[in-house]
Amino acid sequence: MAVLKVIEILANSDTGWEDAAKKAVSEASKSVKNIKSVYINEQSATVEDGKIKNYRVNVKITFEVK
Template sequence: MSVYKVIELIGTSEKSWEDAAQQAVAKARSSLRELRIVEVSKLDLKLDEKGNIAAYRARLNISFKYDN
């Protein structure tokens, strides 16, 4: 039997939502073991003071095997 934990991360990128998601997964991979599922729960944009796109943001739910 296995138990999994789910955490929420937000990745950001000046390029794209895909890159923002990849940034979050890469960071999770560097500190968590046995990542299982990544669900994109929300995509949004950060705007600068002129209303131009400053950053793409991807909110992810990431599950990984829980060791106790």
């Protein structure tokens, strides 16, 4: 039986939600090993002058504890 743990990460990007999610996984993988999945919990964006300025994601990252 595997033991899994979930952490929550907030990340942002100037280009899109997908890029923000990739940044979250990339940053988490610097200190967390055995990442198994990512769940996009929330998406939001900041708007300036009628245009999206920054994309934000709140993700849950699941990893195996060995």
